Amino acid sequence: MLSATSGTVRVAARPLTSPHPVLSLLRAICPTPSTQTGTPPLGKKNASNDTPSRIGLIGARGYTGQALINLLNEHPNMDIRHVSSRELEGQELKEYTKRKIVYENLSPEEVAQLDKDGKVDCWVMALPNGVCGPFVQALGQSSSLVVDLSADYRFDDTWGSYGLPELVQRSKIAQATRISNPGCYATGSQLALAPIVEHLGGMPTRYQVFGVSGYSGAGTKPSPKNDVNLLADNLMPYSLTGHIHEREISHHLGVPTAFIPHCASWFRGIHLTINIPLNKTMTSRDIRQIYQDRYAGEKLVKVVGEAPLVKSIQNKHGVEIGGFAVDSTGKRVVVCATIDNLNKGAATQCLQNMNLALGYDEYQGIPLD
Numbered sequence: 354m355l356s357a358t359s360g361t362v363r364v365a366a367r368p369l370t371s372p373h374p375v376l377s378l379l380r381a382i383c384p385t386p387s388t389q390t391g392t393p394p395l396g397k398k399n400a401s402n403d404t405p406s407r408i409g410l411i412g413a414r415g416y417t418g419q420a421l422i423n424l425l426n427e428h429p430n431m432d433i434r435h436v437s438s439r440e441l442e443g444q445e446l447k448e449y450t451k452r453k454i455v456y457e458n459l460s461p462e463e464v465a466q467l468d469k470d471g472k473v474d475c476w477v478m479a480l481p482n483g484v485c486g487p488f489v490q491a492l493g494q495s496s497s498l499v500v501d502l503s504a505d506y507r508f509d510d511t512w513g514s515y516g517l518p519e520l521v522q523r524s525k526i527a528q529a530t531r532i533s534n535p536g537c538y539a540t541g542s543q544l545a546l547a548p549i550v551e552h553l554g555g556m557p558t559r560y561q562v563f564g565v566s567g568y569s570g571a572g573t574k575p576s577p578k579n580d581v582n583l584l585a586d587n588l589m590p591y592s593l594t595g596h597i598h599e600r601e602i603s604h605h606l607g608v609p610t611a612f613i614p615h616c617a618s619w620f621r622g623i624h625l626t627i628n629i630p631l632n633k634t635m636t637s638r639d640i641r642q643i644y645q646d647r648y649a650g651e652k653l654v655k656v657v658g659e660a661p662l663v664k665s666i667q668n669k670h671g672v673e674i675g676g677f678a679v680d681s682t683g684k685r686v687v688v689c690a691t692i693d694n695l696n697k698g699a700a701t702q703c704l705q706n707m708n709l710a711l712g713y714d715e716y717q718g719i720p721l722d
């Protein structure tokens with residue numbers, strides 16, 4: 354456990370071997386997962402690790418890295434040991450108050466060495482797409498947990514699990530040592546569509562997701578999508594066909610998707626409006642009930658009557674789904690969803706996955722409001 358001594362924080366020694374003993378036990382007793390279905394949370398009896406885990410974060414300067422640091426700072430069992438940034442090398446990580454941490458510029462080889470020396474239990478990669486391959490390769494078959502926030506392994510069946518806890522079997526995530534964290538639009542879209550998939554009509558593309566993201570979704574590297582002058586009083590359509598999240602949603606839901614993204618002038622938060630043809634006549638009440646049943650007990654998914662507003666989801670940790678407007682034929686529904694792209698769209702979901710795979714309660718350290 355973490356304990357404060359004279360203004361510094363000491364962490365109880367733990368064996369330099371990983372994974373945790375609790376984890377090994379967890380992995381041994383969890384059944385082999387199958388396909389995406391809603392599964393109940395593992396619950397405390399399977400999430401009983403109370404030994405802190407040592408975390409290394411690569412890509413710590415970025416928006417998602419910083420959002421994760423803020424969460425880990427409040428987490429009783431997550432102990433950041435290394436943060437890497439080329440730009441901030443040598444500077445202190447002031448946002449972290451549990452111990453003094455200085456940014457390093459870690460190469461893949463240095464990451465592998467720290468890992469071999471048993472200094473880290475979990476590596477989080479918060480790097481742009483296409484950059485983390487050398488780090489993952491350098492870690493090789495290490496039994497440390499690796500969570501990747503980029504799109505690089507979301508279609509890779511050799512990776513332990515795609516980490517969307519509300520839709521993938523939680524036991525699969527808990528057993529994995531390699532977890533691919535879903536994209537932000539893709540998280541909101543899949544949660545907004547999964548309950549209605551069996552009732553989809555229309556061919557060949559069954560539904561259309563119109564998405565609008567705040568500009569933090571485009572990361573810190575300057576681009577037209579995070580140019581605040583260009584975005585002022587403006588809405589910027591981009592990647593109108595073939596966006597990677599179109600592929601990600603289609604792949605993981607198993608249904609062809611049309612995804613139409615836009616970028617807006619606010620900083621964080623995504624709004625999704627989804628047009629869904631139905632294969633039978635349904636009422637708004639029927640559909641809302643299906644969603645309520647599907648997400649009953651889910652702490653991070655809220656089903657509401659009205660269409661949710663992006664302003665209300667900013668800095669929050671869950672997804673809101675509502676609207677459920679059915680047209681006069683009864684065979685078309687419009688569902689809306691909101692998600693904070695940096696939280697449930699990235700860092701919060703990453704922490705759910707870390708908690709599951711490191712043996713803590715899934716929601717530990719996540720503000721539930």
Ligand SMILES: NC(=O)C1=CN([C@@H]2O[C@H](COP(=O)(O)OP(=O)(O)OC[C@H]3O[C@@H](n4cnc5c(N)ncnc54)[C@H](OP(=O)(O)O)[C@@H]3O)[C@@H](O)[C@H]2O)C=CC1
Pocket residue numbers: 411412413414415416417418437438439440441479480481482484502503504535536537569570571572573574694695698699
């Ligand atoms: N922003 C969002 O809403 C979401 C983002 N994601 C994904 O998460 C990942 C991180 O996104 P985000 O935080 O927005 O990105 P940022 O652009 O804000 O940050 C990228 C980070 O990676 C580092 N970096 C950039 N290029 C390299 C490189 N070639 N080698 C090593 N380090 C590098 C940067 O630090 P430095 O340059 O100092 O080394 C920085 O810390 C991306 O894959 C993104 O697609 C997923 C869901 C939502």
Ligand SMILES: CC(=O)N[C@@H](CCC(=O)OP(=O)(O)O)C(=O)O
Pocket residue numbers: 482502503504535536537538566567568569570571572578597598614615616
């Ligand atoms: C506004 C904006 O640019 N958003 C990003 C999505 C962020 C995200 O989830 O990206 P990854 O799938 O790459 O992890 C985009 O459309 O590429």
